[in-house]
Amino acid sequence: MKHILSSLLFALAALIATAQPYLRHDNLDEVISAMTLQEKAGLLVGGGKEFRIKGVPAGRTRAIERLGIPATYLADGPAGVRVNHPCTGFPTGTLLASSWDVSLVEEIAAAIGNETHEYGVDLLLAPGMNIHRNPLCGRNFEYFSEDPLLTGLLGAAYVRGVQSQGVGATVKHFAANNQETSRTFTDVLVGERALREIYLKGFEIAVRQAAPWAVMASYNQLNGDYTQQKKSLLTGILREEWGFKGIVMTDWGKKKGTVKAVFAGNDLMEPGYDEEIERIVSAVNNGSLDIADVDRNVRRMLEYIVKTPSFERYTSSRKPDLAAHATLSRRAAAESMILLKNDGGLLPLSPGQRISFVNLSGKDFVAGGTGSGGIGKGGIVRPETALSKAGFVLDQEADVALALICRSAGEEKDRQLPDDFYLTSSERKGLDSLQFLGKKIVMILNTCGVVETASWKDIPDAILIPWAPGKEGANALADVLSGKVNPSGRLPMTLPVDYFDDPSSANFPYDAPPRMEKVEYQEGIYVGYRHFVTSGKKVSFPFGYGLSYTSFAYSKPKVKVLSGAIEARITVKNTGSVAGREVVQLYVGAPSGGLEKPVRELKAFAKTRLLAPGEKETLVLRLSPYDLASYNEQSSAWETADGKYRFLFSASVEEIRATASARLKKPQSWPVKRRCAPITELKEIRL
């Protein structure tokens, strides 16, 4: 009997010793202890581009079946998830940004998140949050704006929307990836202040406000190191200062510094190559990489994995509500379009009006850009079809001409000046001949980026920018032209008079060099309108500009400095004859005495609901003193000066409609060496 008992105990002990933990939410450390070095390294390296549901692969993480660790799946955005199933082609980032509507972006992103979830994807590789440093960046259409606050608040809204559906968002490309030329190696040389205030600020806001599951480090180098391998960026700033808790992955390349990347806090090499696993394994074996660094990254990968639908064994319906998403996409695109000019109230056109549709570029309507941020072929509504459906009669002899300019753009290539930023000679001739024929002209800029407008903007009666508005974009265009929707878009960037007025043009590959080893951001913080308003240089259309089919009056504003927060209020009234929405932009001019600053900077904005004629709405805009701070490179601290701040309630950076002022009684400083408090806590700091 004794003998049988001891044999049983022995068998039980052996079983316990060999029993493998199976991944749960609460046993991550146990699972890590059970992993071999090879398995750990494998988890830090993506599984290549194969995808379990065929087509449009971006990447995946590797499964370790014996430990219950599933593979997870990664797909692009940002203008909708990209898999080989019917997906909605949503408006591109720049059009979404033109809405200046945080709730709308969140709603669109929730629909994108829903498609991501229903098609079995765990992590969406969006939003794209790089700054429009220069009008020619080939991927500007994927990104929001030249302004970091607009970028940050909309990026945060996008992340919240996607993640409300139980899948993750990935903010990208971190950081200073503002051109496509030589993007995989060029070294971006940028001062600490401009880096933090312009190029990192949007990411900071999104990370602090919305806690994205992932951050994608960019391809480029930043001040001498690849961002993917830069510890001060990926661990120092991102995690220690901003409190980021998710995973960092590389952009899709094959870089040599895998070990440096692991050490820097980059948790996932994508798309992933076996040699990267071998590098990690041998570095641990030869002592050049500490196993503790590997374990830390592995833990973060497991924390990500247990949140995913793949871990929950979610079986997707593969049937998102595409009809509802098309309707939403159409509404968002229409509302976000920017009316730049409308002489004599030419728009909206009358129902049933005869119009001639003239495609000056002779190219297909551009619904989205190309490359990973594209929206796939098929299902794109043609403008001729949309216009006819909206009741317009297309007739080449008509008195009103819709003149279309089309420009695509995309990954790996920046745009160029001739025949791209500038109109082609045949486009210009076409426009001139419409003028010669005495037509009323509505110019439509269906472009993936800014084109020159100053030399021809006097010719057309109306100018409308739909950018690249998604697959339903032509229907949305018809809604705006017919007045079914009153456009309420505002420019998220400046339209300069000439390309060379933009200071970044001194250091941008506009002449398509074959290689560019480095790029110096010599303009510092003077990016976009910050340069134009400070230097007084004339622009063609200013940042924040956009007309409506109605008009608005602004009340006298009130600004109150509460304990640690600033509250601004203004009432906006629709004084015109149709319903519409207004965007109130709050620019702040700082007192002298502190750091040198642009004459004014966007610090908050809000959009009214749809106001009927005569209707009013009071908007409350809140900001914290930290939002007013600039970065002092000498003291490595964010600082505000004391004194009188001017609060400018504006319809664009140049159209100040009402002003107020408020005093900050003492200067404040937030050193970055210690961990910065999250924004919610910062609000409590007394002035």
Ligand code: BGC
């Ligand atoms: C792009 C990323 C994209 C990735 C996967 C890269 O080339 O830069 O934005 O998410 O490919 O498709």
